Amino acid sequence: MSDNFVSEITQLSVPNWELDKIVLELRTARNEWRRQSGRAKEPGLRELPSRDALQQIVRDLCGALFPMRLGPQELRQESEDYYVGHTLDAALTQLLQQVQLELNYFARVNNFPIEEKALKVQSLHIIRQFATALPELRRTLDVDIQAAYKGDPAAHSVDEVLLCYPGILAIIHHRLAHKLYQLEVPLLARIVAELAHSLTGIDIHPGAEIGRGFFIDHGTGVVIGETAVIGERVSIYQAVTLGAKTFPTDESGALKKGLARHPIVEDDVVIYAGATVLGRITIGKGSIIGGNVWITRNVPAGSVISQANTRLEAAEAEGA
Amino acid sequence: MSDNFVSEITQLSVPNWELDKIVLELRTARNEWRRQSGRAKEPGLRELPSRDALQQIVRDLCGALFPMRLGPQELRQESEDYYVGHTLDAALTQLLQQVQLELNYFARVNNFPIEEKALKVQSLHIIRQFATALPELRRTLDVDIQAAYKGDPAAHSVDEVLLCYPGILAIIHHRLAHKLYQLEVPLLARIVAELAHSLTGIDIHPGAEIGRGFFIDHGTGVVIGETAVIGERVSIYQAVTLGAKTFPTDESGALKKGLARHPIVEDDVVIYAGATVLGRITIGKGSIIGGNVWITRNVPAGSVISQANTRLEAAEAEGA
């Protein structure tokens, strides 16, 4: 058998893709980026929270909050508290680790190393606050579920709602994320929010303040901004946006973070599918906003807004 | 080494978050809810169908329906029937268990315990009906895939369509879910529908009746309601809603379940992206509904509706 033949067989069966060259070029690209971002001096450490870890934590918290419906198949009342205690403990232990990663990351990025002990004290404090809030959070979710059950004529039971409705999945994630946001671990909060976004197409910023009895039907395409404030018993449908009024605008390009820039929606408001509500305006108590309408002005309590209304409003605006 | 120092190390390395207190409070919250919902006397049993189990069942059914394209990589025609028979059997066995869980749950919630034997007889009956329907369901899906292939100029082959298109994923789930809905296990049906919703952003209620050759392109944001009736060879695009006309409304707040409240879409209709069709109206055979239009009245066969039309229509309505 000729050497050429052998070498040909070898070349095909032992593929080679100049790995060394590509690894080197990728390193060069990374180094360029690090220089440009002023990160060349950072200790070489990957210590960022993990999306996968938070997914498991949320799953465990769901089980601990609703053991008989989101817990394991075999659960019985006799073993309920053991399951809750054990699962909660596992979730909090993992969350503690993620909190430390975020605090450490924050310290590192801000060039101010935090001492191991201080880090532990602070992260433990966060976990304790978080844990203490869970029972009240469960009560709030009970009201949300009840609202979804009452709000949807197709729902057969509260259990179906909890098991199936993407809006409920989204609000469970949001209430957990919002608590993390309040406890000043915004990166964890954001990851939890994005987990819900990916699962449901519902994008609620963890900063949004949302009252009890909140119901989202269908939900795909819903966007709720960071400084939105939503009252009690509010219902919204798919593709509703509660956004910032960014167009037209005459402000400077550098929008200040933290500025209240999203709508206030008062108690008992209903917003139908596709409606867009922009800017720090208020939708008054009990108003009904029709599908696909576009609102950038305050709406008094008890209003009923449909496309016809807004078209007129727009016409008037055009006339002005 | 001082005791204090030791104890300090211990406190940080052995974190404590008052688990007993939180577990107790969570139990209190659960008990409150159970009292309020009249569930305090229920046998303490978590027996609800499982989303994870249904995900696996649907995956297996997809393999059994399309073995050479959604089955395992190594399949050959010689082993096709073995794979189909084995996988189908596994899927049906698991489904049988889920059906029993739903029937049991239903009996429990309605306070009318069902005898073990009756439960088995009934659930076996459901599985047999379901299994018998699969070959026809496959034929229908073949027509759907053919329609998607013809309907999209970018499609290279029917295999690509089956492998990649979210609309196809959604319609496979729907046809399975609809069969479960017909067999009166609505909770399982709903879970299957929500699996598709989460994967594709397409939200089809399992109750919707959909003819052969149905094609959804892109699909994110599509919502199709429980009593919608869709003919043959209908195409719809992303963000189309076939919903209930809930606004404006003068009916009583307590909408009766089961009432036909969603549109009838006749054969060969095309509905472009973002269109909203509301209420028990009929879109006549062969009509074309333009992007973003808003329709709440019957549309005669062969109509072509664009935004301009609807605006005029709205203007007329306003004029009236």
Add this chain to the structure above:
Amino acid sequence: MSDNFVSEITQLSVPNWELDKIVLELRTARNEWRRQSGRAKEPGLRELPSRDALQQIVRDLCGALFPMRLGPQELRQESEDYYVGHTLDAALTQLLQQVQLELNYFARVNNFPIEEKALKVQSLHIIRQFATALPELRRTLDVDIQAAYKGDPAAHSVDEVLLCYPGILAIIHHRLAHKLYQLEVPLLARIVAELAHSLTGIDIHPGAEIGRGFFIDHGTGVVIGETAVIGERVSIYQAVTLGAKTFPTDESGALKKGLARHPIVEDDVVIYAGATVLGRITIGKGSIIGGNVWITRNVPAGSVISQANTRLEAAEAEGA
């Protein structure tokens, strides 16, 4: 114990669902379909690329491109290159297999068997091209991330952007998918695109050409067509469509594939949520397209388009 009793117990505990009959009918349905599709003579082989395999490949490539942020938790700079080289190698090895599956499939469907050796040569060539492009692809993504960080007042760091933003997830997938599309493995490209679509609700056809610094905010419902061309530093928001103008249309029903039929968006354009841009039109450099507008004509550079504009435009069109 009576035989009847035994047999009754047996019937319930050993369920039977006429598996043979259903397996046979499913085979009949498959055979019908194969006859109709002219596939009866094909060698019985399931050799299609696998969605699961590509998901893992993309995950590994993400780690190899951004080791310190998307790689494993324990990574340190000392081990960075080893991780990159090893993970890249694993990803490319798997991708090589998927490329072979697509080439083989293509050859089979087109009834022109490819020799094992030619197949290996061609697929190796593709992998090498793909690998060589990765460092530049990483640089482009750095610009995208920077753009997202600057474009969103709520972003705290580039790391948060990379870790959390669905728009970033979508553009990473797209840049990989586009490279596969250029290397003529369109099925793989499409699967990668659909992975992103499922995760984020953002649907970008792998054929679309997109410049550096591309930013998508929120993203659910975004659709970008195959022949779209997007310049540098373009920003778009949720539910934006860059589609083909299919309505009204006077072309023949048989739209030719490959025809440029989607918009050209020039540098520095911003398109707000819900806007629909249809047909081979050009949005001029620096234009701002308002939320929910509907555009089917060229827009000159520097334009600012809001709903009021388009309504007038539509009115004029109606007047004509």
Add this chain to the structure above:
Amino acid sequence: MSDNFVSEITQLSVPNWELDKIVLELRTARNEWRRQSGRAKEPGLRELPSRDALQQIVRDLCGALFPMRLGPQELRQESEDYYVGHTLDAALTQLLQQVQLELNYFARVNNFPIEEKALKVQSLHIIRQFATALPELRRTLDVDIQAAYKGDPAAHSVDEVLLCYPGILAIIHHRLAHKLYQLEVPLLARIVAELAHSLTGIDIHPGAEIGRGFFIDHGTGVVIGETAVIGERVSIYQAVTLGAKTFPTDESGALKKGLARHPIVEDDVVIYAGATVLGRITIGKGSIIGGNVWITRNVPAGSVISQANTRLEAAEAEGA
């Protein structure tokens, strides 16, 4: 490209191994066996306990018995009882299922179907007995561990002993298996014993009665028979056999099951490596049996037996 060439490629890439023929022949072989074993009429049901399930049950029971040493890494005293309760519950629930499988299997093989309800009552009774015995079983194991720690000069701590020693692994398995044996689920008992045998090379029949403070060092090759009775504080080394005296024998070939046929080893005996003790003899309290000796006669309390002794004994026997 010639048809032959295509077909050749196909034959190699679509291998065929006459699956139908082999499946049929395997069925024929099974049917023959069923006929021969009188099982042709049995309901076609695979319902046997599962080795994998029992492995997980034993693992969980180990964690529940020794939470701080064999439980999860993150355990703290605060969460100990939750872990124990939850894990015990999971193990018992799984064990209940395995017990039902054995009872059902036993009923089926003996052609006497058991009613669902009776089965549940009986299996629940077994689980309750088993669970009740666990605290005492833990106390006994504490004495065993203490004995191992004291008996081996190389042991550094009781924790090391529990974590590492195969003898301890074997005795934990045995005490669980023996309890199952007493509760009359001998198949489960045997499977647990074989799990230990596979892990450690120590083969203790679940029927053997073993007192507290039992210590096995090294252990590979140890065999202890079904009717062996072992006192308190006994130590044995690798390759010791406590077997039945089957050679020479003048009994009938059909040895009656249940007959006491293995040795009685009284308190405080030590048996060194490789010793063989056969038949229903008694090794008296405090005796020391040397390595490799072969004993088939009673040994009085306080004896010290070495190879020299036994050789003499044998010589005498020969002389007789």
Add this chain to the structure above:
Amino acid sequence: MSDNFVSEITQLSVPNWELDKIVLELRTARNEWRRQSGRAKEPGLRELPSRDALQQIVRDLCGALFPMRLGPQELRQESEDYYVGHTLDAALTQLLQQVQLELNYFARVNNFPIEEKALKVQSLHIIRQFATALPELRRTLDVDIQAAYKGDPAAHSVDEVLLCYPGILAIIHHRLAHKLYQLEVPLLARIVAELAHSLTGIDIHPGAEIGRGFFIDHGTGVVIGETAVIGERVSIYQAVTLGAKTFPTDESGALKKGLARHPIVEDDVVIYAGATVLGRITIGKGSIIGGNVWITRNVPAGSVISQANTRLEAAEAEGA
């Protein structure tokens, strides 16, 4: 915060172990070895059969051979053949790959590359032979199981024997391994044998020829050599060796491979625990070999050998 302090924290939290240096030294060590073994020129390819793959293959073959006892829990007679066909197909497909790896490896080591096509033809041939042998192999195993059931007074049913007995596990592995050995894939055969060895402590070389009705009790420490020949209905106990007589020896150090060097054990022989039988001697039909005896000479049919006999025999030998 001082730079030193920062750097100290960094050094501890970003450990460094001179990875580059160790990787380089490991490469040097590998290169030395390759030079010494004349392997420096080999194509750099890891293509060896995989122990994990073979473990799965054996598991699947066990299920296919004994579906109702080693197959999945839910199996019913209705689905039996589907399970068998599907599982067998999966096992054979994987085995085909392993066979190719061994043939390829053999070709590579012997410096004689085999063409892809020839390799496929040969490996397919092996798989077909192997598959064809399975039904007969099952029949043989039925006889083995029957023998174990009859041979052990403690066995309650043939199912228990199949499920629990390490001797049965060992003989199933051996019969599969021996078939692979006959088909000239000795490396695969050896790996299968070692899987059994690790699980049971029973070490049977795949070359050994073993008749029907073979029973090993307890089994730990059994060693059976490559050229051993064992008749029908033979029983052996733990720690029995059927080995080569290597001591004392006057042959040259370079023992020729393939030479018959292990015992022939004729039909109906029983060999008790710890007996050592060495060299190409014959144990005549129906003989009984006592525990711990040491045999290096032929034993006539019907002999009963005990320690006393062999001692005398040894004495005579010394006398000579």
Add this chain to the structure above:
Amino acid sequence: MSDNFVSEITQLSVPNWELDKIVLELRTARNEWRRQSGRAKEPGLRELPSRDALQQIVRDLCGALFPMRLGPQELRQESEDYYVGHTLDAALTQLLQQVQLELNYFARVNNFPIEEKALKVQSLHIIRQFATALPELRRTLDVDIQAAYKGDPAAHSVDEVLLCYPGILAIIHHRLAHKLYQLEVPLLARIVAELAHSLTGIDIHPGAEIGRGFFIDHGTGVVIGETAVIGERVSIYQAVTLGAKTFPTDESGALKKGLARHPIVEDDVVIYAGATVLGRITIGKGSIIGGNVWITRNVPAGSVISQANTRLEAAEAEGA
């Protein structure tokens, strides 16, 4: 339906096993044990090394040491160093964590808490020493493998030896365990030794000093004690014991740990199956020890010892 009937169904379908009572009793048993062992005051923390973690570490180290034979299937020389570097890094990172657990545990048990920083410094030092030793360890293993290949006429290649032989598996584990033993993490060392023991039936204490070219054939039942010293090119067979001479003995019961109490075996010794060598004796260079012999006295270099010899020796002893 009567309440009784309902309650009966409930009692069976919602089993109850007085979990609270058993959990409480288990806690009582644990507390008793803690009091008795003087551990009542310990911080409640489970921080012991993990067997599962060490199993993964050893698996990774095997891959890093022999990448082309024990690494992943797809490895090529191009990617070898990346694989080695990445896998080694993963193994060392995990090992670092296990070392910290052992050091921490040691400190806790000895009631002398170690500061976080000191712990890190010490464990890093250990890991660096361990890593540095790996290249030499690989060279030593190459000699072992060569010895096994030469020593067994049945071996076809060095690759087969590495892949299949339990003796090689045992010596790889031992050389790693011995290094850990030297670095004073005896608990980790012991766990690694027990992993090998469980897999192979070969029990080598990590303290034993073993020269290059060590070969164990078959291996089940081999026991090598802590202070054994073995020269170069030694071969031993199954069931060989190199133990402490504990019988008869006139020393005090409290044997001092660390005392040299196991044999010294000089270069080029062969010890056949079942031989027992006890006490701090020396087997002289080049000696051959026959099967099943029992040795408790020094053996001069070049001796050949068979059962006959020892019997005589014993007889003389008896005569004395």
